Amino acid sequence: MTDTAEQDEGPSVRERxxxxxxxxxxxxxxxxxxxxxxxxLDWLAQTASEVHDLDEPADVYGDRVVAALEERVAALLGxxxxxFFPTGTxxxxxxxxxxxxxxxxxxxxxxxLAHPExxxxxxxxxxxxxxxxxxxxxxxxxxxxxxxxxxxPFGTLMLELPLRDAGFVLPSWEExxxxxxxxxxxxxxxxxxxxRLWESTVHFGRPLDEIAGLADSVYVSFYKSLGxxxxxxxxxxxxxxxxxxxxxxxxxxxxxxxxxxxxxxxxGLERELxxxxxYVRHARVVAAALREGFAAAGxxxxxxxxxxxxxHEFQVWLPYDPETAAEAAVRQAEETSxxxxxxxxxxxxxxxxxxxxxxGAAALEWTPDDVRAAVADFVSxxxxx
Numbered sequence: 277m278t279d280t281a282e283q284d285e286g287p288s289v290r291e292r293x294x295x296x297x298x299x300x301x302x303x304x305x306x307x308x309x310x311x312x313x314x315x316x317l318d319w320l321a322q323t324a325s326e327v328h329d330l331d332e333p334a335d336v337y338g339d340r341v342v343a344a345l346e347e348r349v350a351a352l353l354g355x356x357x358x359x360f361f362p363t364g365t366x367x368x369x370x371x372x373x374x375x376x377x378x379x380x381x382x383x384x385x386x387x388x389l390a391h392p393e394x395x396x397x398x399x400x401x402x403x404x405x406x407x408x409x410x411x412x413x414x415x416x417x418x419x420x421x422x423x424x425x426x427x428x429p430f431g432t433l434m435l436e437l438p439l440r441d442a443g444f445v446l447p448s449w450e451e452x453x454x455x456x457x458x459x460x461x462x463x464x465x466x467x468x469x470x471x472r473l474w475e476s477t478v479h480f481g482r483p484l485d486e487i488a489g490l491a492d493s494v495y496v497s498f499y500k501s502l503g504x505x506x507x508x509x510x511x512x513x514x515x516x517x518x519x520x521x522x523x524x525x526x527x528x529x530x531x532x533x534x535x536x537x538x539x540x541x542x543x544g545l546e547r548e549l550x551x552x553x554x555y556v557r558h559a560r561v562v563a564a565a566l567r568e569g570f571a572a573a574g575x576x577x578x579x580x581x582x583x584x585x586x587x588h589e590f591q592v593w594l595p596y597d598p599e600t601a602a603e604a605a606v607r608q609a610e611e612t613s614x615x616x617x618x619x620x621x622x623x624x625x626x627x628x629x630x631x632x633x634x635x636g637a638a639a640l641e642w643t644p645d646d647v648r649a650a651v652a653d654f655v656s657x658x659x660x661x
Contacts, residue, residue, distance in 0.1 A: 289602050296609035303615040305636030308503035327542040334535050345538050349509045354485030357517035362529050364508040365396050367495045369404040370523040371510050375465050381431025382406050388413035389441040415442035423458035433459040436469040438587050446586040449480045456490045471497040475587040478556040502544025505537045555588035559635035565644040569651025588635045595661050601629040604657040616650045
């Protein structure tokens with residue numbers, strides 16, 4: 277689903293889905309952010325002491341535990357330094373503003389489906405004086421040829437890895453290195469929007485530091501895949517990060533105390549990060565079983581995209597209006613306590629519904645037969661196409 281898909285739905289469907297998520301006996305993912313306040317606080321209380329000394333004084337304006345998280349991220353990504361930010365939107369604006377000052381060019385080349393273009397209300401241009409230009413609108417990452425042949429100069433190339441709104445897709449390692457080389461040939465710097473970079477190692481067959489090492493700077497998120505309360509980090513050269521911290525202050529991002537969010541990020545890095553490769557591998561099993569289930573149910577047009585997921589998340593497309601698909605998914609959960617599709621559905625085109633599937637820890641107990649059976653039950657609740 278897009279960031280606005282749940283907002284576009286009626287409150288009744290949203291509330292019923294939320295209730296079904298909490299009560300479901302079986303689901304493919306139990307998103308931490310859907311927990312109650314008590315559940316979230318209990319989780320932090322149980323995990324915080326495993327990742328940091330709780331007898332240490334609390335942070336004040338970015339020191340102590342915040343600095344420890346920044347050091348941990350820099351070590352994981354193989355960069356000189358990292359800075360914690362309350363949001364990824366702020367982190368990326370600051371990063372690209374700093375690069376614009378260094379290159380003398382405020383133009384940022386990016387994909388038409390990149391998060392800042394689709395979900396951030398033109399923040400680059402409205403807040404930070406940047407000038408985004410769209411290199412491609414195809415549902416894949418830009419190619420090296422598109423970078424070399426782009427008809428105007430740009431100071432920074434921003435690559436979202438994976439590209440969420442295209443289906444959480446990634447290029448091959450060879451394609452990615454060629455794109456980076458093409459940008460370098462144009463004397464542009466390269467910034468990775470790595471909100472979900474953590475789960476890209478299986479597809480690339482490379483460790484995080486080698487992937488991040490291709491870029492001049494990288495942004496990562498602590499809640500999208502790691503289950504943290506929020507927050508982000510910008511990683512890169514030490515001089516860039518120091519400048520970014522100055523702009524973080526100017527943007528209002530140097531918060532007095534941030535230890536609950538930071539501790540949750542450290543817990544995510546300790547507990548959830550090592551599990552992500554297993555989720556990615558099992559997502560391929562689930563995706564194959566979904567395709568088989570839809571084919572056996574006789575749907576004339578159903579798609580799992582990508583067919584072999586690049587991460588632990590992917591899209592499902594069905595030949596129905598989103599309201600119809602959403603109702604069938606919620607009713608299945610309410611009546612059987614099996615929640616196959618726990619995210620919102622949005623309109624992928626005339627008569628087409630699209631949703632996002634996340635394969636998390638809860639999915640590891642699902643066999644292909646379990647998935648196929650759940651698909652058959654879900655389809656039985658849809659009207660004849």
